[in-house]
Amino acid sequence: MRNANCDRTRLVVFFSLFIALFVFSQRTVASSELVNELRKYFGITLDEATNSQLEEFLKDTNNRAFVEAMVKQIKHGEAIELFLNQRARFQPNIANETLQYLGKKSIIELLKLIGTKENIFWLSAGSELLGVLSTIGAGINIFLKLSQKLAEFDTREILKIYIHDREHNLDPRAAFQYLYADFSPIIDKIICLRLICFEPTDEEKRNFATYLEFSYQSWKLYNDKARQNDVKGYVLNNLPKRAVQPVTGKPTKLLLREQVKALAFSADSNYLACATKEEVFVYRTYDWMLIQNLKIGKEIRSLAFSPDKRFLAIARGPNVIVYASNSWTVVALLNSSADVYCVQFSPKGDLLLFGTYWTDANIHVYETSSWKEIAVFGASMTKNSISFDRLQRYVAFTSNYKYYPKIYSAQSWNHMATLKGGYGEYDHNTFWYGIKFSPNGRLVAYGFVDIPAKKRTIFIHQAIGQWPLVFSLSWGGDSSLWGVRISPDGHTVSGLGSLDFSPDGQLLAHGAEDVRLFRVDPLLGTLTLVNILKVSQPMGENSLQFSPNGQYLAYVDGKNVCIWRVADIPQKLCFDDVCLDAPSWMIIAVGVATAVLILIQNLFGISFYYK
Numbered sequence: 001m002r003n004a005n006c007d008r009t010r011l012v013v014f015f016s017l018f019i020a021l022f023v024f025s026q027r028t029v030a031s032s033e034l035v036n037e038l039r040k041y042f043g044i045t046l047d048e049a050t051n052s053q054l055e056e057f058l059k060d061t062n063n064r065a066f067v068e069a070m071v072k073q074i075k076h077g078e079a080i081e082l083f084l085n086q087r088a089r090f091q092p093n094i095a096n097e098t099l100q101y102l103g104k105k106s107i108i109e110l111l112k113l114i115g116t117k118e119n120i121f122w123l124s125a126g127s128e129l130l131g132v133l134s135t136i137g138a139g140i141n142i143f144l145k146l147s148q149k150l151a152e153f154d155t156r157e158i159l160k161i162y163i164h165d166r167e168h169n170l171d172p173r174a175a176f177q178y179l180y181a182d183f184s185p186i187i188d189k190i191i192c193l194r195l196i197c198f199e200p201t202d203e204e205k206r207n208f209a210t211y212l213e214f215s216y217q218s219w220k221l222y223n224d225k226a227r228q229n230d231v232k233g234y235v236l237n238n239l240p241k242r243a244v245q246p247v248t249g250k251p252t253k254l255l256l257r258e259q260v261k262a263l264a265f266s267a268d269s270n271y272l273a274c275a276t277k278e279e280v281f282v283y284r285t286y287d288w289m290l291i292q293n294l295k296i297g298k299e300i301r302s303l304a305f306s307p308d309k310r311f312l313a314i315a316r317g318p319n320v321i322v323y324a325s326n327s328w329t330v331v332a333l334l335n336s337s338a339d340v341y342c343v344q345f346s347p348k349g350d351l352l353l354f355g356t357y358w359t360d361a362n363i364h365v366y367e368t369s370s371w372k373e374i375a376v377f378g379a380s381m382t383k384n385s386i387s388f389d390r391l392q393r394y395v396a397f398t399s400n401y402k403y404y405p406k407i408y409s410a411q412s413w414n415h416m417a418t419l420k421g422g423y424g425e426y427d428h429n430t431f432w433y434g435i436k437f438s439p440n441g442r443l444v445a446y447g448f449v450d451i452p453a454k455k456r457t458i459f460i461h462q463a464i465g466q467w468p469l470v471f472s473l474s475w476g477g478d479s480s481l482w483g484v485r486i487s488p489d490g491h492t493v494s495g496l497g498s499l500d501f502s503p504d505g506q507l508l509a510h511g512a513e514d515v516r517l518f519r520v521d522p523l524l525g526t527l528t529l530v531n532i533l534k535v536s537q538p539m540g541e542n543s544l545q546f547s548p549n550g551q552y553l554a555y556v557d558g559k560n561v562c563i564w565r566v567a568d569i570p571q572k573l574c575f576d577d578v579c580l581d582a583p584s585w586m587i588i589a590v591g592v593a594t595a596v597l598i599l600i601q602n603l604f605g606i607s608f609y610y611k
Contacts (some may be wrong), residue, residue: 252562278299280293350367375413380409398446507546
């Protein structure tokens with residue numbers, strides 16, 4: 001008897017384990033299928049998220065509901081698109097006939113009309129042989145024509161709110177609530193409606209209107225890459241927070257939801273702040289985990305941490321908003337009459353400077369102890385970069401076009417020198433950008449771009465006497481300047497580029513259509529190209545920086561921020577745009593030979609331009 005009971009117990013345990021394993025395997029298979037569909041329909045690559053990350057994301061009930069709804073909708077849109085392609089010659093008349101009901105009525109009134117007027121159904125009943133999908137096609141055309149019609153009236157905002165709210169509100173608890181509805185009975189009744197089988201109730205008419213809207217949204221999702229990217233961005237930005245594992249010999253990549261506009265390391269190198277158009281994301285550098293997301297609400301162009309790491313300044317629209325980095329609360333809001341394009345703390349942390357758009361075109365100086373403005377100087381043209389020397393004696397800035405870079409006293413705010421590297425002053429086709437002092441304060445570097453010649457140049461001056469130009473290096477001359485964009489009025493330019501010295505002063509990085517790394521002679525200021533890192537999209541101002549501890553080089557590449565360990569960046573022997581692997585002694589020898597050649601030529605009074 002005892003043996004029989006033991007056998008029964010073992011049998012029960014065995015079947016329980018079998019059922020549990022079966023249920024688990026089915027859920028795992030379902031999750032795997034959902035992951036595959038996410039990748040297929042919304043373009044999420046393995047580089048952006050691993051399967052395990054996506055499966056962990058889908059363990060959350062709300063996340064899973066959202067993804068299932070989106071997949072269901074886009075597959076429905078795929079079926080509609082296939083049908084419409086097969087019936088390319090079919091042009092339903094319902095859309096044009098429906099326009100007679102519109103006038104200046106709002107979208108809400110029209111939906112009520114669809115739900116209450118039999119005429120809408122009668123208009124769609126002209127081609128029974130095309131089946132239910134032609135009704136869906138007719139519904140799509142209603143909304144397309146409606147969009148065109150309402151664009152003429154003030155009610156276009158109602159259309160945007162009523163129809164398109166779902167693409168701007170990707171909250172799975174609030175959006176797409178009707179997507180789990182069983183539409184089969186509705187489809188059957190639509191077929192009956194087309195054949196005039198019965199008199200529809202008001203509820204059935206409302207369901208029909210909902211189904212048309214669902215079909216339209218599905219079709220739009222399948223055909224609209226921006227909507228698909230909204231879903232993709234929601235998933236990627238809501239993956240479980242976990243440390244990013246750096247790969248030796250490759251850059252670490254942080255993927256943000258939009259194009260990255262600016263970045264800045266904290267003075268202790270413990271944090272990296274990255275700005276998209278209206279948000280700032282703060283990452284911890286030892287594991288690259290996101291620790292803070294600041295919703296700014298206006299276009300961001302520049303970021304800067306204070307030297308004591310107490311503050312993060314954000315240039316947004318015509319303001320600079322200052323956050324306390326220990327609590328992420330706003331401590332100051334500095335206003336300007338024009339948009340702010342660059343912001344910079346002084347080395348001692350007692351001052352905050354920012355430069356503005358051409359309608360103001362000044363450098364504004366604020367004390368950080370009181371956040372009171374104490375000086376305004378440098379009126380010229382739109383400011384795009386500001387830099388202090390390490391002893392806080394000088395401040396340098398560039399002004400897009402029309403004016404050469406300038407040096408001012410950081411005590412009296414008086415003009416001290418004009419740096420005349422480049423040409424074309426008062427020309428709307430030449431621009432200066434990215435000015436930086438070297439860490440030892442002996443050199444100042446900046447970029448220059450000639451749009452018609454499609455050429456970039458880096459100029460190096462010595463910070464002594466008359467601030468002489470000691471070196472220049474140019475490249476381009478072809479279609480490589482595809483990143484520079486100028487507004488029709490000529491006052492706004494984007495994609496100029498960024499420069500930064502490494503903290504030890506041995507390297508200078510330039511970012512634009514690619515990232516170019518130069519070895520610097522700290523005395524003579526000569527540059528030797530040692531590597532070119534490719535990017536998929538050009539970068540603009542404030543988009544490249546070395547960490548203050550010298551460990552990292554971060555730069556923008558579209559929606560990605562790429563972070564290299566400086567020690568992992570191979571130094572090569574480069575000629576123009578070609579870089580070859582070579583022993584370090586050979587690279588150093590080339591740099592020394594270049595410096596000696598320049599020194600000899602300068603002793604004989606020969607100006608040198610290395611191109």
